[in-house]
Amino acid sequence: MFEENIPSAKNLICALRDIGYSLETAVADIIDNSISAKATEINIYIKFDFQNSYIAIIDNGIGMNEEELKDAMKLGSLNPLQTRQKNDLGRFGLGLKTASFSQASKLTVASSQNLNTYARCWDLEHIIKTEKWEIENLNNKLQDIIKINKLLSCGTLVVWEKLDKLIEKNTKRKAEDIFQEKIAILRDHLSLVFHRYLTGEPGIKKIVIKLNNDNLIPFNPFEGAGKPFPEEEFNNIKMQAYLLPHHSKISYEQYKKLEGKDGYLNSQGFYIYRNSRLLVYGTWFRLIKKTDITKLARVKIDLPNSEDFSWSIDVKKSQAVPPDNIKNELKRTIDKITSQSTRVYTKRGAKISKKDNVSFWNEYHNHNKKSYKINLEHPMISELLSNLDLKDKNSVKEIFSYIEDNLPIDTIYSDMTIQPENIRQQNIEKEKLLKYAEDYWKIQKEMGNEDDIIKKKFLNTEPFSHFIEFSENFVNYKLES
Secondary structure, three states: OOOOOOOOHHHHHHHHOOOOOOHHHHHHHHHHHHHHOOOOEEEEEEEOOHHHOEEEEEEOOOOOOHHHHHHHOOOOOOOOOOOOOOOOOOOOOOHHHHHHHOOOOEEEEEEEEOOEEEEEEEEHHHHHHHOOOOOEEOOOOHHHOOOHHHOOOOEEEEEEEOOOOOOOOOOOOOHHHHHHHHHHHHHHHHHHHOHHHHHOOOOOOOOEEEEOOEEOOOOOOOOOOOOOOOOEEEOOEEEEEEEOOOHHHOOHHHHHHHHOOOHHHHHOEEEEEEOOEEEEEEEOOOOOOOOHHHOOEEEEEEEOHHHOOOOOOOOOOOOOOOOHHHHHHHHHHHHHHHHHHHHHHHHHHHOOOOOOOEOOEEEEEEOOEEEEEEOOOOHHHHHHHHOOOHHHHHHHHHHHHHHHHOOOHHHHHHHHHHOHHHOOOOOOOHHHHHHHHHHHHHHHHHOOOOHHHHHHHHHOEOOHHHOHHHHHHHHHHHHHO
């Protein structure tokens, strides 16, 4: 024998409010519904006025008739296991309600179709008071709905009022300042999550999203990455790896744009898209650790909505977990791209120990410990020491030793991690570089070296090895004169 056991309306609705949505993930969930409804324009209106604050989201999609609206307002209106349309961004039939309740205690939805408009409202204060799952029919009160005048003959309007979860009260800071900070985060999030729709990539219908009448500008985390690795397909997914350019190869503006709001270190890793909508980004799924030398590596993975179950897509569509059967493939891609990313950062340092390179610094290893010493055999340093008497020579060597012992490794590492684009150590003025070149040419001639030997040494000796074009022109000029 079975008995019906209806959950407490008050307790369940309060529990659903704390699933874990942020403002940005909640609004993104509403936009998913608009895209699924074939909208091409979505307008978000946000007003701060303390208890009268509101968020209204309007689209020009296909809208809903009255029965469809009633069903959409029902909790769990979809079966997450059923086969859905290829481009459907929904899954559980909870997003509209749980996303809304996470920010507001009053949700109104009005929808138009075939010149008919219908509206329903969830007011959580009424549910808590009556302990009943009752929604209000607003068909006769349409004129009272916020922004109803913006709703077209086809489309849907979602209004959040009583923003008790969004507006901070017990704080020393102004509530409006905190509110506006959250709106700024929302803008950045939507520009990233829906960037492929905002751009209108091949095969994706372009949409316009406006926030308080300002168009969102798409932020593509792979823009400017150059030629990607070959695309791979396996287990019903598509994967493509990218390696962003080193900061020395692009402008400061480009570098800062690719950095995004989270910075390069936190933005490395997999970017999981479901039907071209970004779900999760900036993670290696614990397959490797995030490090500074792999921060240029980003990998795009495209999932169809048929993979929701195997990838454990959550209600908020902000979490995903790769199934065990493809982790080896992911790890192989990680190893491939991170090894190349590592080379981008180590190739300059590798010059220190390169066989034919003459550097100002030498690299030493002792019991797995590494240190750096000034290269006393560098021709310019060697020439200096040879012109000193024994006492002065020992004094200079002692000063060099002090410099080596006090090399600010921690500071250099910190600066390279946080703002590498601001470091310009090898920015030698042309006049000074020309003097170095003349002095070095003179040293090599006095040593009796032939021209072809001098040329080879010139191009493999610091600082000239960092300025190849200058060095080649200088050597050619000397050989012709």
